[in-house]
Amino acid sequence: MRLAPLAGRRAWMIAALLAASLLSGCGYNDFQRLDEQVKSAWSEVVNQYQRRSDLIPNIVATVKGEANFEQETLTRVIEARARATSIQATPELVNNPEAFGKFQAAQGELSGALSRLLVTVEQYPNLKANQGFQDLRVQLEGTENRITVARNRYVKAVQEYNVLARSFPTNLTAMIFSYEVKPNFAVANEAAIAVPPSVSFDKPAAPAPAASR
Numbered sequence: 001m002r003l004a005p006l007a008g009r010r011a012w013m014i015a016a017l018l019a020a021s022l023l024s025g026c027g028y029n030d031f032q033r034l035d036e037q038v039k040s041a042w043s044e045v046v047n048q049y050q051r052r053s054d055l056i057p058n059i060v061a062t063v064k065g066e067a068n069f070e071q072e073t074l075t076r077v078i079e080a081r082a083r084a085t086s087i088q089a090t091p092e093l094v095n096n097p098e099a100f101g102k103f104q105a106a107q108g109e110l111s112g113a114l115s116r117l118l119v120t121v122e123q124y125p126n127l128k129a130n131q132g133f134q135d136l137r138v139q140l141e142g143t144e145n146r147i148t149v150a151r152n153r154y155v156k157a158v159q160e161y162n163v164l165a166r167s168f169p170t171n172l173t174a175m176i177f178s179y180e181v182k183p184n185f186a187v188a189n190e191a192a193i194a195v196p197p198s199v200s201f202d203k204p205a206a207p208a209p210a211a212s213r
Helices: 003-025 028-064 071-085 091-095 097-121 125-129 131-166 170-177 187-194
Strands: none
Touching (some): 028 097, 125 131
16 A cells, blocks of 8 residues: 555656756756856946945035036036936846846946046146045046956856857757846947047147248
C-alpha cells in the first residue's frame, strides 16, 4: 500500500530534476543571474544621479550670491534638475525603452546645463575664489566620475544580458519567460548633449589703424 505513494513521489522528483536540468541548459539560471546584475548596476546609477541632484541646490544658492550672475544659465540648471527629478527611476524603467530614453535625455540635459554653469563661473573671479563653491565643485566633479563608472558597469551588464536574450537557443527561453532585450545608454548621444559651448575670454583684437593718405 505504501509503494504507490512512494513511486509517485519518486516520479515527481525525477520530473522536477529533469525540468531543472532543461531550464539550466537553456539559460534560465543565467537570465536570473544577469537580470539581478542589471538591477544592481541600475541601482548604483540612480544613486549617483541622486547624489548629483542633491548637490545642485547648494551650488545654485552659492552662485545666486554673486552679483549680476547670468540668470539664464542658472535658470537652465534649475529647470533641468526639475525635469530630471520628475522622472521616477524605478527598477521597471530599465524594461521600458521609451521611459528609459526620456530619463537619459533629462539627465543629459542636466549634464549640459551644469557644464555651461561651470564655464560661466570662469567669468566671475569672486566665485572662483569662493572656498565654499570650490568645495561643491570638487564634490560635483567627483560625482560625475562616479556616474561615469556606474554607467559603464550598467552598460556592460545590459550588454551581457542582451547577448543572452538574442542568442540561440537561449532566445527561446527569453520568449517563453518574457525576458526582453533591455534598453541601454547611448553614450555618444549624451556626450554630445553634455559638451559645453566653446567660450573664449580673449579680448577682441584692436582694429587696425586707418592707413594714412
